Amino acid sequence: MRTLRADVAVVGTGAGGAVVAKELAEAGLRVVVVEEGAWHPVETLTARPRDMLVELYRDAGQTVTIGSPPIVLPLGRAVGGTTLVNSGTCFRTPGRVLARWRAEDGLDLDLDLDFDRVERELNVVEVPPELAGRNAELVRRGAAALGLSGGYLRRNVRGCVGSGVCAYGCPAGAKQHAGATYVPKALAAGAQLLTGVRIRRIRTGRGGAVTGIEGDGVRVDAPRVVLAAGAIHTPALLAANRLGRSPALGRNLSIHPATAARARFDEEVVLWDGVPQSYFVDALAGDGIMLEGIAGPPDYLAMATPRHGPEHRELMLDARRLAQFGVMVSDTARGGVRSARGRPLIRYDLAPADATRFQRGLELLARIWFAAGAREVVVPVAGVPPLRDGGTGPLRAARVRPRDLTLMAFHPLGTARASADPARGVLDPDLQVRGTSGLYVGDGAAVPSSLGVNPQITIMALATRLAGHIACRV
Numbered sequence: 001m002r003t004l005r006a007d008v009a010v011v012g013t014g015a016g017g018a019v020v021a022k023e024l025a026e027a028g029l030r031v032v033v034v035e036e037g038a039w040h041p042v043e044t045l046t047a048r049p050r051d052m053l054v055e056l057y058r059d060a061g062q063t064v065t066i067g068s069p070p071i072v073l074p075l076g077r078a079v080g081g082t083t084l085v086n087s088g089t090c091f092r093t094p095g096r097v098l099a100r101w102r103a104e105d106g107l108d109l110d111l112d113l114d115f116d117r118v119e120r121e122l123n124v125v126e127v128p129p130e131l132a133g134r135n136a137e138l139v140r141r142g143a144a145a146l147g148l149s150g151g152y153l154r155r156n157v158r159g160c161v162g163s164g165v166c167a168y169g170c171p172a173g174a175k176q177h178a179g180a181t182y183v184p185k186a187l188a189a190g191a192q193l194l195t196g197v198r199i200r201r202i203r204t205g206r207g208g209a210v211t212g213i214e215g216d217g218v219r220v221d222a223p224r225v226v227l228a229a230g231a232i233h234t235p236a237l238l239a240a241n242r243l244g245r246s247p248a249l250g251r252n253l254s255i256h257p258a259t260a261a262r263a264r265f266d267e268e269v270v271l272w273d274g275v276p277q278s279y280f281v282d283a284l285a286g287d288g289i290m291l292e293g294i295a296g297p298p299d300y301l302a303m304a305t306p307r308h309g310p311e312h313r314e315l316m317l318d319a320r321r322l323a324q325f326g327v328m329v330s331d332t333a334r335g336g337v338r339s340a341r342g343r344p345l346i347r348y349d350l351a352p353a354d355a356t357r358f359q360r361g362l363e364l365l366a367r368i369w370f371a372a373g374a375r376e377v378v379v380p381v382a383g384v385p386p387l388r389d390g391g392t393g394p395l396r397a398a399r400v401r402p403r404d405l406t407l408m409a410f411h412p413l414g415t416a417r418a419s420a421d422p423a424r425g426v427l428d429p430d431l432q433v434r435g436t437s438g439l440y441v442g443d444g445a446a447v448p449s450s451l452g453v454n455p456q457i458t459i460m461a462l463a464t465r466l467a468g469h470i471a472c473r474v
């Protein structure tokens with residue numbers, strides 16, 4: 001067994017782990033950070049979906065929830081974690097969410113300085129209209145015609161060329177993901193990175209204090225451990241080690257379920273040309289419904305289209321005239337993760353109220369597209385025919401049940417929630433696992449609830465705060 005010693009051992013190099021590793025290494029602590037995935041230099045990122053899905057994602061991106069409906073929940077597995085394959089959208093935690101955390105979980109978080117720091121590190125900038133793509137322009141045009149609020153998204157990029165393949169790694173090296181920003185800075189400050197190592201054991205000693213981690217022939221002895229394996233794997237790791245034994249462990253999973261609708265236009269759209277997620281409409285954000293761009297290269301379109309044979313061929317021949325956009329819901333349902341023979345099983349049932357929100361969001365999107373000149377809108381709701389002639393009647397009249405929707409989700413959160421109330425929180429407000437001193441959680445698992453916006457910089461801001469807390473106590 002190879003044994004290393006550190007002041008802090010960090011598990012995972014995604015949005016949470018990379019930030020903690022860099023901040024603590026720069027504070028002068030000996031940091032060892034362990035990642036199950038591999039390091040992917042930019043020249044190996046080919047942007048071909050069928051190759052990159054296997055290389056950069058866990059289970060080739062086919063992680064699925066059990067429930068109604070089953071939901072594909074892709075997770076990154078690489079240096080940079082899921083930030084390597086994400087769309088780069090950056091939203092700060094909305095004020096209404098922080099207020100809820102204060103009221104329900106006694107968390108009084110002022111994250112402004114942490115957000116400032118994260119956004120500086122990641123170079124968060126607004127998408128320039130010339131890179132946003134025609135797919136976004138059509139939604140901008142339609143939303144403007146209906147007087148709906150929206151805007152170009154803020155993203156962590158430097159030199160983005162709008163190649164449209166963010167979900168398969170960025171071959172231009174433009175995306176400022178955690179593996180390209182925080183991890184190199186952590187290493188420059190002396191942190192040690194082990195890749196291809198899956199941590200299975202969390203070691204504890206006298207009085208229940210953490211003493212280190214172990215897995216795949218590697219052991220790291222450390223008086224502080226930060227788990228940042230993501231909201232699916234962190235609770236499974238805790239449960240497998242009989243730690244964090246709170247009734248809340250593995251529960252309270254929110255995922256921001258999302259779906260994509262398509263529209264046919266007479267004009268060319270070329271949805272793979274431009275930043276895939278470049279524009280949003282937040283007219284229904286107060287009701288937990290966000291419209292955000294979602295696009296990808298033609299191979300992705302071909303794979304993601306639930307048709308086959310001549311129908312599939314006909315659709316692909318018209319692919320240049322297709323538009324696509326996403327609807328994301330701030331979910332009220334809560335799922336759970338449990339560990340079965342070392343693998344997490346994810347259970348999630350969409351709430352009927354959230355199905356109704358999808359119906360509202362999709363109807364608004366259809367109206368936006370029709371206002372922009374769409375000939376036909378296809379919504380991912382079983383039993384609803386393609387909408388034509390500017391009318392959304394068949395969608396409005398439908399009784400949309402959870403099982404009628406085709407969904408994906410990209411934002412698992414909350415499975416080891418922080419709360420001042422021990423009955424609700426696996427973690428205390430300083431993100432320490434109750435009952436195990438020195439053991440912390442610094443990833444999406446700690447986030448108390450769904451946010452209604454994309455979570456990466458919320459996780460990074462919380463991780464920055466956690467690193468400051470640990471550094472002050474060493």
Ligand SMILES: Cc1cc2nc3c(=O)[nH]c(=O)nc-3n(C[C@H](O)[C@H](O)[C@H](O)COP(=O)(O)OP(=O)(O)OC[C@H]3O[C@@H](n4cnc5c(N)ncnc54)[C@H](O)[C@@H]3O)c2cc1C
Binds near residue numbers: 035075454456
């Ligand atoms: C396609 C896609 C697009 C997205 N787009 C956006 C976006 O535009 N904006 C946004 O804000 N969010 C986006 N997200 C979500 C965002 O990337 C995640 O919320 C965020 O990265 C989660 O951070 P994390 O630290 O919790 O986990 P991750 O970033 O997933 O990192 C966890 C890491 O831990 C490693 N790990 C797991 N178990 C172990 C173990 N036992 N031992 C060692 N290592 C382990 C994993 O391999 C992984 O690298 C997107 C997600 C996806 C899938």
Ligand code: SF4
Binds near residue numbers: 170
């Ligand atoms: S649009 Fe292309 S260049 Fe820009 S971040 Fe995404 S993959 Fe990189």
